Amino acid sequence: MSGPWLTPVWRQLSSALSQQRFPQSTLLRGSEGLGIEAMAEYCAKALLCETQSGRACNRCKQCQLVESGTHPGVFRLGVEESVKVDDIRRLNRWAQQSSSVGAAKVALLYGAGQLNEASANAFLKTLEEPNANTFFVLLNLETKQPISTVLSRCVQLTVSQPTEAQLSAWLSEQGITVPDDFALYYRVAQGSPEALKKLLDEDKAEFEIVVNAFTAIPFSAEPLIAHISKQAKALDWSLQLLQFALRCSLSNQTSEALSALISHHSIASLQSCHSDLLALRQAQYQISGLNLAQQLYPIFAQLER
Ligand SMILES: [Zn+2]
Numbered sequence: 001m002s003g004p005w006l007t008p009v010w011r012q013l014s015s016a017l018s019q020q021r022f023p024q025s026t027l028l029r030g031s032e033g034l035g036i037e038a039m040a041e042y043c044a045k046a047l048l049c050e051t052q053s054g055r056a057c058n059r060c061k062q063c064q065l066v067e068s069g070t071h072p073g074v075f076r077l078g079v080e081e082s083v084k085v086d087d088i089r090r091l092n093r094w095a096q097q098s099s100s101v102g103a104a105k106v107a108l109l110y111g112a113g114q115l116n117e118a119s120a121n122a123f124l125k126t127l128e129e130p131n132a133n134t135f136f137v138l139l140n141l142e143t144k145q146p147i148s149t150v151l152s153r154c155v156q157l158t159v160s161q162p163t164e165a166q167l168s169a170w171l172s173e174q175g176i177t178v179p180d181d182f183a184l185y186y187r188v189a190q191g192s193p194e195a196l197k198k199l200l201d202e203d204k205a206e207f208e209i210v211v212n213a214f215t216a217i218p219f220s221a222e223p224l225i226a227h228i229s230k231q232a233k234a235l236d237w238s239l240q241l242l243q244f245a246l247r248c249s250l251s252n253q254t255s256e257a258l259s260a261l262i263s264h265h266s267i268a269s270l271q272s273c274h275s276d277l278l279a280l281r282q283a284q285y286q287i288s289g290l291n292l293a294q295q296l297y298p299i300f301a302q303l304e305r
Pocket of ligand 1: 048050058
């Protein structure tokens, strides 16, 4: 599995696979962008692989069917939309059917935290008394925890967020240049390896426009608003960037990239700008046709003083 942050959990899973002792109900927890989905998919493949070696050979028919998403022995739920009671009933029926020649069956349940009480209750009996060779892998990548009755029936494994040092080393290994002020990028990507890779690989130039706009002396709202109007992501970057500047100010730390922003503005004005921007971000979801530029002007004008 790629990424050192997966290693502790991966060690446990791969040892269970190779000893043919994979738990019938596993709950994998962690945040998005850590590669937990790929790890769960690999486990499904390894459980079904013709070699039965505890690994996925990636060459046999079973591995290929799992890979293409068409293996009848794999049931995926909640990949794109949240799971409803009817989906769980479908899963229950699938779990009760015996598989061909006793082959393993694997259910991958994404969004385990989204299961409401009715869905969880419908699922409990299947989870409690699974057929032999039927495995349930639940993924909980959202902040909301699954209902406790579901939790208690699973072997729970948590993937921790990688540290700044781990991510910086991982990026270097992949030939990606780690910027001097890596702490800023780490915060903006919220410690997510996938988001960070994208930020450095594809969005770096666009992101730097935002950094430059925030650190220009004197500060002017216009270029920043123009950029946010063109590039939707720039609003989220602005929020993360302000939050990072505040964190540095409050803890008396420096950030090379943001030093002009931190030294020229009071904590109060950074805070006010951040909270107004956050409120606007939320309003965006609720009000359609919001004139963004018009709303942004008074928010950023606070930094012009
Ligand atoms: Zn195989």
